[in-house]
Amino acid sequence: MGVAVLVALALPNLIWQWVNHFPTYELLNGVAHSDKNLKLPPLRFLAEQVNILLIVGAPLWIGGLGWLAVAKSARTWRFVALMYLVFLAMMMAMHAKDYYLTPIYPVLFAAGAVAFGRWTRRAWPTVVYTLVLAYLLVRVTGPIVLTILPPEKYAAFADRFGANKTRSEKFTSPLPQPLSDRFGWPEMVEGFAQRYNALPADVRAKTAIFCRNYGQASAVNILGPKYGLPTAISGHQNYFYWGWNGYTGESVLTLGDKREDYTDTYAEVTDLGAFDAPWIMDFERHHYFLLGHRKRTFAQDWPEFKFWY
Numbered sequence: 001m002g003v004a005v006l007v008a009l010a011l012p013n014l015i016w017q018w019v020n021h022f023p024t025y026e027l028l029n030g031v032a033h034s035d036k037n038l039k040l041p042p043l044r045f046l047a048e049q050v051n052i053l054l055i056v057g058a059p060l061w062i063g064g065l066g067w068l069a070v071a072k073s074a075r076t077w078r079f080v081a082l083m084y085l086v087f088l089a090m091m092m093a094m095h096a097k098d099y100y101l102t103p104i105y106p107v108l109f110a111a112g113a114v115a116f117g118r119w120t121r122r123a124w125p126t127v128v129y130t131l132v133l134a135y136l137l138v139r140v141t142g143p144i145v146l147t148i149l150p151p152e153k154y155a156a157f158a159d160r161f162g163a164n165k166t167r168s169e170k171f172t173s174p175l176p177q178p179l180s181d182r183f184g185w186p187e188m189v190e191g192f193a194q195r196y197n198a199l200p201a202d203v204r205a206k207t208a209i210f211c212r213n214y215g216q217a218s219a220v221n222i223l224g225p226k227y228g229l230p231t232a233i234s235g236h237q238n239y240f241y242w243g244w245n246g247y248t249g250e251s252v253l254t255l256g257d258k259r260e261d262y263t264d265t266y267a268e269v270t271d272l273g274a275f276d277a278p279w280i281m282d283f284e285r286h287h288y289f290l291l292g293h294r295k296r297t298f299a300q301d302w303p304e305f306k307f308w309y
Contacts, residue, residue, distance in 0.1 A: 020241065023308070027237065030308045032095045037169055039095040048098035049088075053105060054141050056132060061105055064112030071115070080107055097169075147182075151175060151279050173281045184280035185219040188255070192220060193227035195272050195288055196253055208247035208298075210254045213307075214239055233298075235305025244302055249294030255286040268292030 017024060031037055040048065050058045068074045068081035084104055091100050120126060143149055144158055155175060173180035192209060199207060209224075211217035211234040220232035233245050249266075255275060256262065262269045272288040298305075 023237075027308050028094045028096060034309060035170060036309055037095055037097060040092075040098060042092050045092050045098055049101065052099055052102065054133075054136060056136055057109070060112035060116065060129075061108040062112070063115050064108040064110065067115035068108075068111050073118075074111070074115075077111070080104075080111070084108065147179070151179075151183075154179070171281055171283050174279050177281065180279055180281045181215070184277035184284060185215075186223060187277040188216065188275055188284075189219050189223040189227065189229070191273075191275050191288060192253060193224065193229055195290070196229055197227065199251075199290075203251055206247070207251040207253055208233055208245070208249070210234065210252050211239075212236065212255060216255060234307075235302070236307045236309075240302075240306045240308075244298035248297045248299070250292070252291040252294070254289050254291060256289050257286060259289070262289060262291055265296070266291040266294055 032039075053061065065081055065084060068077050084101075087101060087104070090096075116126060116129070140161060143154070144161065149157060151174075158176070169177060171177065175183075196204060196207065196209065207230075209220055209230060209232045211220060211232050213236045214234060217232040217234040217236070217239050220229055224230075224232070231245055233239065233243070233247065252266075253272075259269050259271055268291065270290040270292075272290055274285070274287050276285050
């Protein structure tokens with residue numbers, strides 16, 4: 001019955017993957033053969049599993065994995081250890097990001113706590129270990145993983161523990177990527193709004209906002225309605241499936257690197273100024289461009305916009 005429930009829950013996603021030629025595999029396979037992610041060798045990948053979960057916590061989840069794998073009393077849950085090892089091998093083989101495995105670790109921590117409780121006959125080892133974990137979580141891990149420090153103080157604090165030096169992608173940023181990725185979106189959308197609303201009404205009606213990645217597109221779609229912005233389009237990952245929203249490419253507002261990137265496909269290219277904001281990812285510093293009279297419509301060229309990266 002449990003297996004039947006699991007299959008029923010997974011079936012819609014499996015069908016979607018099948019119909020769309022397994023895009024998740026396509027994404028991971030594409031990234032594995034690109035230079036986007038830092039390709040960690042197996043030992044480094046394993047080391048990062050320890051780092052991202054707090055070094056002093058490693059004995060707990062590693063012990064939990066061992067207990068699930070070999071203990072007679074854990075036979076019912078043996079499949080969890082097998083599942084973890086299979087996915088660990090898959091992620092290392094496909095050069096996935098080191099944090100892709102994190103959803104399974106609560107189970108391993110729970111197993112480790114059970115094993116630890118059965119191993120020790122006295123209360124004091126568990127009390128001491130809990131106090132050490134709690135102290136380090138509050139004193140070290142909390143300020144690093146939670147947004148409780150302003151950026152300038154965070155950077156100084158995290159540098160003491162090497163947290164700013166750990167990257168999963170080639171892109172650089174003033175803060176670790178998960179934090180720098182949180183900055184700049186309101187400013188970016190305000191920049192789009194200023195330029196979009198400055199267009200004549202008849203031009204606005206046919207102007208698409210095309211974004212180069214799902215982060216930009218989602219920022220426009222979440223923060224843009226209060227400025228009167230239309231739904232953004234993109235060829236990046238799932239946005240590709242949502243299409244061009246009826247736009248032809250006659251008038252397009254976008255963010256890009258240089259004018260020459262668009263002159264082959266658009267008759268008119270106008271630089272509307274730079275976008276920048278403090279603490280953002282370095283690759284998000286672009287220029288706004290107004291593109292006019294696309295030589296072929298979005299409908300004709302949409303398959304070429306598929307950006308699986």
